[in-house]
Amino acid sequence: MKQDLKRTRIAEVLRTGRIGSRYVVMGWVRTRRDSKGGFSFVEVNDGSCLSGLQIIADKGLANYESEVLRLQTGCSIRVDGILAESPGKGQKVELKAEALKVMGWADPDAYPLQKKRHSFEFLRTIAHLRPRTNTFGAVARVRNAMARAIHAFFQERGFIYLHTPIITGSDCEGAGEMFKVTTLELNYAPEKDGAIDFSRDFFGAPANLTVSGQLEAEIYALAMGDVYTFGPTFRAENSNTSRHLAEFWMVEPEMAFCDLDGNIDLAVAFLKQIFASVLTDCGEDMQFFNRFIDSSVIPTLEQLISKDFQVLTYTEGIDILKKAKENFEFPVDWGADLQSEHERYLCEKVVNGPVVLIDYPKEIKAFYMKINPDGRTVRAMDVLVPKIGEIIGGSQREDDYETLLAKIREAGLNPEDYWWYLDLRKYGSAPHSGFGLGFERLIQFVTGLANIRDVIPFPRTPGNLAF
């Protein structure tokens, strides 16, 4: 065995491999088919691409009878061989093995993955093995390509990548239930006046996992101009749906000297560039999703890249819904938040694509959003997409000190808790805008996977902390 040769990834063998050259490939066996002509076909996958490499192993190998004929799905092997043109259908090249070494066996009686389709529900119960399947390998590569594309998009535009804290002292970010962080022994927590005494906790105060980096991102936007965060976010909501996770990744750009129009422009350019990158960088994986998961993903993405996004005000959206001949379960009224069925109708029936909804009534949006001159609506924007719903939520931020102070009080919040946030409006305030994008929802949209638990390696949901 030529131990001096270095391992070559299968993606590279298939892309640049030369017929007649010697390669070393290492990976996991997907299937083995024997020919009684005295040789076997072994399909190997190493995760570098969707395709596997067909190995031709014949009885000339010293361990053909003893090992090759015992190879099963899941075994890891090393193959040293010569790349050859394949006479069979289904692949252009194959590796003629000069040596095949079994690195790790996988008992076929016990190994849960078979060379057939498994349900996503079952694969979730074996999250340590599911990346070895076609679908989850493709998801992992697409997720990686999208993360890289996100950084590329912002870096090209001069945005600073900002690391906002995971642990936060403020429970006033207002975006949902928070996980508590403590080193106190829960059964023996110190008490004072009948309540837990957090002054004796690690931070000397109650601490939580962040639900958003936005408020901190505003700090840096009002110093660096354009910043973005890209990191984990935590919500302790008891949400049991196909589009909610307790731990998910969020992208949050924040731009100084930028109004809502600039915010919309960035969001649209962002989505288009990410979609285009995935189609170029992950062509094979996307073909796979388009064929086996959802036959509309590639046409949809291609359309979005070239098409203008429809921008509607909330008021226009309400008008359209009121005139619609659809029997909605929930009534449509100006001032009420849109239900999922309303959002879906606008995306799927009216526009047939994503919709940017702006200028929502102030009562149904967060206190920090900038009030419009009409006094009733705020400069909010939601980007809604078919099937998934809200994928981006953002706004121009209120930059006027007195107005923000009043709105904090109106919301029943304590201005003292927001002293530094208010300070930003006191010293060198400037118009600024930003949005939050759910990374996993974007991956769902791109891949067509119906359940958000299948686009993150290790999903955290209520009652599920395995792996």
Place this chain on the structure above:
RNA sequence: UCCUCGGUAGCUCAGUCGGUAGAGCGGGUGGCUGUUAACCACUUGGUCGGCGGUUCGAGUCCGUCCCGGGGAGCCA
């Protein structure tokens, strides 16, 4: 958290009116073949989610709990 549908072999599922457990795939053995979701034959394989109840008898009916899917709410 609410509504709804499910939980039967390693996996995907069928199981009629309450009468004593089935198929395909997978695994094993043999055959055949430059094969590729290979094919053919034989074979292996079960605490019917847990607990309790009704009944001569429960996979099947009732109660309860656990887990999963879909929908809703909260949101990204």
